[in-house]
Amino acid sequence: xxxxxxxxxxxxxxxxxxxxxxxxxxxxxxxxxxxxxxxxxxxxxxxxxxxxxxxxxxxxxxxxxxxxxxxxxxxxxxxxxxxxxxxxxxxxxxxxxxxxxxxxxxxxxxxxxxxxx
Amino acid sequence: xxxxxxxxxxxxxxxxxxxxxxxxxxxxxxxxxxxxxxxxxxxxxxxxxxxxxxxxxxxxxxxxxxxxxxxxxxxxxxxxxxxxxxxxxxxxxxxxxxxxxxxxxxxxx
Numbered sequence: 001x002x003x004x005x006x007x008x009x010x011x012x013x014x015x016x017x018x019x020x021x022x023x024x025x026x027x028x029x030x031x032x033x034x035x036x037x038x039x040x041x042x043x044x045x046x047x048x049x050x051x052x053x054x055x056x057x058x059x060x061x062x063x064x065x066x067x068x069x070x071x072x073x074x075x076x077x078x079x080x081x082x083x084x085x086x087x088x089x090x091x092x093x094x095x096x097x098x099x100x101x102x103x104x105x106x107x108x109x110x111x112x113x114x115x116x117x
Numbered sequence: 118x119x120x121x122x123x124x125x126x127x128x129x130x131x132x133x134x135x136x137x138x139x140x141x142x143x144x145x146x147x148x149x150x151x152x153x154x155x156x157x158x159x160x161x162x163x164x165x166x167x168x169x170x171x172x173x174x175x176x177x178x179x180x181x182x183x184x185x186x187x188x189x190x191x192x193x194x195x196x197x198x199x200x201x202x203x204x205x206x207x208x209x210x211x212x213x214x215x216x217x218x219x220x221x222x223x224x225x226x
Contacts, residue, residue, distance in 0.1 A: 033214065042121075042205050042216035043161065056213055091160055103149040103209040108160040 002026070004109035006092050012115045013082055020078045021112045025094030032075050033106060034067055035091040043091055049075060082116045089113050120144060121208050123217035132226050136193040140206030140217055143187070147210035150182055152191045155203045155219065164204075165191070196224040 005024040013019050025032045030051050035043035047057045051072040069075040093106035124139040149168050153161035167173045167180040179192040203219040
């Protein structure tokens with residue numbers, strides 16, 4: 001278990017540019033989640049995948065955001081035409097399938113901190 | 118109404134005291150409940166999960182769940198300065214895993 005890996009750790013970009021983040025989940029986890037977190041707030045759900053299928057996407061998510069998980073392993077999150085309001089920590093998490101007791105907990109990566117200038 | 122609400126902080130307790138953190142949720146179909154700890158600048162890490170009504174103890178931590186009241190809590194006994202962090206309540210229901218805004222806890226030596 002090498003943990004959830006995110007790249008890059010930090011990204012500074014100018015308003016209007018596109019950015020892409022990568023997440024490598026724990027290898028045996030089939031569920032992968034993206035969250036966004038701003039200072040003083042809890043993680044805000046963006047989207048999640050079960051294997052390669054994107055099962056849910058937040059209604060709050062702009063069309064500028066897109067996520068993929070092409071082979072059911074790593075995932076990418078792209079933000080097009082970035083805005084200053086996109087500045088946040090972007091967290092990726094993965095989990096196993098539901099177990100006997102209930103839904104498995106999420107394991108988080110270290111996050112990608114995005115700053116849009 | 119927010120889907121997951123936590124008691125507003127910050128919460129400050131002296132070392133050795135009991136810290137009590139509370140959380141309510143709106144989705145009655147919620148099935149699984151989690152407490153995460155998040156240190157400043159770090160990502161959330163799991164403390165406990167609870168799925169059934171009642172208490173669940175793990176060392177100094179006790180999670181309590183009351184589905185009828187849509188309420189979940191976390192008690193930290195013998196609080197230590199190293200427990201100073203933001204505690205996040207997470208709820209898995211018909212929608213996906215949702216988090217509260219967190220309660221910031223400070224344990225003073």
